[in-house]
Amino acid sequence: MADTKEHLKDLTNKHSFFEDVWDVARQIPKGRVTSYGAIANYLGTKMSARMVGWAMGACVNVKPKVPAHRVVNRVGLLSGKMHFGSPDEMQKRLEKEKIKVKDDKVVDFEKLFWDPAKELIL
Template sequence: MANDNKDFFERVYQVAELIPQGRVTSYGAIATYLGSSRSARMVGWALNKCSSWHRFIPAHRVVNRKGLLTGKHHFPGGETMKELLENEGVQVEDNQIVNFNEVFWDPSNELL
């Protein structure tokens, strides 16, 4: 992995670690906060790799812009992401956050 990617991934992880329990954000919101608004997919790649990182990253709290659990296939088992979110009080139906607007955490507004 190139150093630029490694640095970007680390910055993604630093933001993800700040997402409060019971809240979610989107790949795009993290990318925008990091000044790379067109890099939502790269945020997803970073979170896909975080299981091999040296610390716990709450990647289950990051979903797509519509509240869909698009990253769920990167977790062991088919329901792990959903279960982790529900354990934090986030309602999920049909792989989508039920009250997405209420639980959405925007780092650009929260991390001033």
């Protein structure tokens, strides 16, 4: 585990994939969600969804803030909720934006899905 933490620390110390991920996440509109895979695909690294997840977990003290609560897994599950300090904080943030969550899953995920490949120009 220590090796992973050091690796993540190295990645966040330079303009990196993490910063690119955070830049995309900052553009997700309030009341919408996207997936780790959609961000990875947009950045041209389709197989790097897990790395996007690591970037979301590492953005706690990043400025400007990153709305990591708007990034969920490919079926709308709040798979990153453990990174928010309390088990229900991610859900609370989504609900504050009028996004319904039931059983740790975004209700109407397909309707609320924001695809950066369609919404943003590289």
